[in-house]
Amino acid sequence: MWFLFKPRRCPTIAAAATSSISKDGDCAAFLPWLRSKAGTCISSVLSLGTSAFGRSLFASEPIQEGDCLMQVPYHVLTQDKLPQQIRTLLAHGIGDTAKLAVLLIMEQHLELESRWAPYIKSLPTKDQMHNMMLWDPNELNIVKNSSIYDEAIEKKEQARKEFSALKPVFDHFAHLCGEVNLGDFMYASALVSSRAWQTPRGLSLIPFADFLNHDGVSGSVLLYDEQKDVCEIVADRNYAVGEQVMLRYGKYSNATLALNFGFTLSINRYDQALIRIDMPVKDPLYKYKLDIWQKHSLPISEDMYSSSDATCFVIKEVRSSRRKRMGIPQILRAFFRVFCAMSHEELEEMVMEAAESDGRLARYPLKNMEREIHAHRCLLLHFDNTIQCHSTAIEQLEIVDDPASRSMHPFRKEMAKELLIGELRVLQSAQAWVSNYCETIQSSE
Template sequence: MLPQSVILANSWWSQTQRPILFSLFHCFYASTNLSTSVSSPKTSHIDKDCNDFLPWLEHKAGAEISSALSIGKSSYGKALYAAKDIHIGDCLLMVPYSVQLASDNLPSEITCLLGDEVGHIAKVALLILHEKMLGKKSKWMPYISRLPQPEDLHSTILWSNEELEMIRPSALYEETLKQKTQIEKDFCAVKLAFDQFPDHFRDVTIQEFTYAYGLVTSRAWDSSRGVSMIPFADFLNHDGTSESYVLSDEGKRHSEVIADRDFALGDEVLITYGKFSNATLMLDFGFTVSCNRYDQAQVELNVPQHDALYRQKLELFDRFRTRSIKDVNEFTSSGNSFTIKEVKRGNGKGKGIPQSLRAFARVLTCNSQQELDYLVTEAVQNDGRLARYPLKNKNTEIAAHQLLLSEISQLIEEHNRYIELLVPNPPYLCGKGLLRRRLAQDLLTGELRVLKSASAWLKNYCSTL
């Protein structure tokens, strides 16, 4: 599902976000054109193949889209460059809703065949396949023909099972499998349209549908129309330090981008897709950012079935279910899976390790019904959250955090083992295989940094308590 747009100071404005898919990470959206561009090349390499694109789009819109930007090529694919000096606060582009692709662009005879279980992403993917099949007859051909090819997309939903094995220690592995399963369900749900309109779709395969699905999740933005692909704006690459977003004005029915800094003629113009970890960037966009400050890791805890208080602890967790740590831009902590972010200071308060995780560990280390009853009383008398405060018994408090330390140490060991398998790169690897191997290295290295920071804090906490 899509995260809700963030409402800004003026209520008619919304900060449009890339769509983010389901469950564990609560995320959704990848492509070469959407790859990160950490540094801005000073020399613009104009993409001659796109000289007619902006005039076509402006003619279709009946309005100017941008006088400040031109389409060029970077090492990451298509990009937008400053066609003149740009100053902070300048409007970089303005794209009317009328030239954005959304599910309501699907022909009504196709839409009526789709059940309620078919979401906006699948519908827009279906729209792309429909327009591609029309070829030169498509009114969107100048845009559709410039979308990345399958070999240019590197979202993990497009990775082979062998490639996914490289990231098995990461929670991204399981999340990718879940999303692949969802895509297969959506494919079955839209297959009726393929069968009813063979001239429109011919023999569409699951691979073709997954490719179209990946185009949508990487390029579309949440909007009042559900999910919208915004031509020209989707050539903007990501910079994690940027403060510029795609903004949607529901009243004026257009999307625009405002410059957050000055750009000189020829500079690549960048925006932010959000404060995403490398796991989210790989899942949704197919790229990573080196030394990503938003990286995170997942830790899972379970009540052992051999625990003498197994049922009591499960009932307690169900009764006092700790509020999950949730960020609409990221994966979420839910149930017994917890998100850890980097702990900046080994001797600080442990910010980055969620209180819900520490609470879970405290309950796990309780050895008597009396201890559990005390935690219930404490929760009721305070803010209702279970095991929010350090345990009165220091030895038990230390044991709880040593339990966490043990779990995190196992994850560190596993990440180290897989990173060693990835480095160095085999000499025979090149192209897509080499790129995806490096993405896997970036992912695991970033998560390892987070896990090590948590480990250092836990060791310090246990030793100084």
């Protein structure tokens, strides 16, 4: 039976299809070590080299579409390799990423005595890691208008909580782990979250396979052959000798890539943006609007989530003005129809109109076109404000002598720009669609 591996994270920035390759002693020694450890050939068509993007895999001979690129026997690092005395002390609130990070810290502490020393030595150093968990507050503040800002803050806080829970374990087993501080733990967690794969055996670090860089349009993915007990990757296209071989981590936006993988793409077809709407609690009709919204709303989907003070909607790029609501969630338009209402009568009419169809409130355009236009003009205002915030942040990044921009790590600065520019493109496409919608309605009256 075959299993599709879901890559949790990977370490290096996505590269172009070709890249100059250089080899060093570590690269030359790594694959023979892994072959010896596995007791079998890992790959006869790939070689490990160093490119501008870090450790990378290259075609060592011509590769045809459908060829098996590698077969890695299931000799991997998983949390079940933790010593039993440590596993029994781990609190229930410790996640799989943190547990695997503890194992990685132990192997790092062993240095050359580790059975995994060549692999541990091949991992990126702390200053080569750019997962947003490792960004300082000033760097994160640059992207505070991004869809990923809140999640990045939460991820940093979660790491702090897990470290506090693990601190007694690190102190008790200092002879196995060394002296571990918060920075060490966050670095190890970032390595795990950027490289590990979710497999049938749990979260796993798979040497050699995790040197593959990301190509958003690649059809190659990591599979697990249960009968052979190997991880396998098949080429989705032809590769010439010396060409960098890549696979797709997933259909991820730049926000997800920045948070979990530590890189972004200059053009990302999967980019998305967030519309945050502060709840209008001072509106005299607020409680009534909220009540009927909850009673007659569209089903909550991944396009919407609520916090204590705001409602957020995820939008994707609108690629064609002729394809209605492409990229603009139906639930977002319904929300504005309801919360832009100015009287009980308007709301009661919406309830009546909903009863005439499937009972879902404001799912379809309002019969009163003036109110329909008003609701979408309010939506446009939110787009305008969000676009302005993104544009201002991008301009700040481009000011050479700006204190915040100047102090930011150059690579992370470029990541922030690509992240914000991608979201800006999505917002502008949605803004154009809604504007065209309003103009079309007005011209038809």
